[in-house]
Amino acid sequence: MISRSISSSVWQSQARMRDGLCRFLNRDILLELWPVRHKLISKAIKDVREEAFPELRP
Template sequence: MHNDHDSVASLLRARYKQRLPPSLDELSRPEHGMVELPLHIACSGVRTLDLDRPRQRMSLYRTVLAEGTRDDLCRFLNRDILLELWPVLHTLISTAIKGVWEEAFPELRP
């Protein structure tokens, strides 16, 4: 049973790894205003979020990290906001995503 869990975890890690931007500097989304997420990221629930509202901003980052392609990450995320949100954000995302991002970008590590 334990092995199944390990293989699922490594598949997830591989999937998130493929989506990583080459560097955090690629994340150049504006820091303010309304953002409408495409259906493939937010197929249910709220798709238009306000970056100036902290809860909505956190929700956007959490959703895009989990569901977004590499292009989406670069299009919807901002490096400075990601760094600012990370201390809380990393507790809201899966260990696979957290691990892959912190491995690739040491500046996210506590």
Template sequence: MASQLSAAGVQPTADTPGKIDTVYDDPSSIASLLRARYKKRLPSSLDELTGPEHGTVEPPLHIVWSGLRILDLDLPRQRMSLYRTVLAEGLRDDLCRFLNRDILLDLWPVLHKLISRAAKDVWEEAFPELRPRLPLGRSPAQHARGRDPRHERVPAPSAGGRVRP
């Protein structure tokens, strides 16, 4: 928890060195800080995302500081890795330079499961076209809980062969 707070820029208070201000001990406050961080980096429109569709890219060190440094957009795993990392670490200019609107829309159904909740929520609030569409036959509440009525458990029959209510 303390390392997460340090990464978010939260320091111990002056009157209690070594103790973190209790406002920041609340996970929702950390989430608020992260959401604000992602929100200020957003482009004003997905049309600003004019990054390459093919070829190799070498993101700057503030985005990718270890591991594979040159990524091939024609390889699905490397493309997904680039988009995930740029969404998490990139600044506004990086988002516009390395991400492509059409590719982001294509990757989003999987990509949104690989990024932080804060980043996902901020992007989907800003750009409704990224929000998942509800499958037929599902209510918004079922979708939010991840339940599909077609896969609901049917009660097992009792010893007498009748289904218990």
């Protein structure tokens, strides 16, 4: 029961973080910096950015 509650809480936190990232990303700056930056970030952040800006996908 506790594990399910923790899992749900983590999922909700990740969803909020994802929504926040999508809201605050600046498309033009991201496109300019993406060739270098995508190598320096986690897969989770990369996936959020590529979903928000499909033109970043290879």
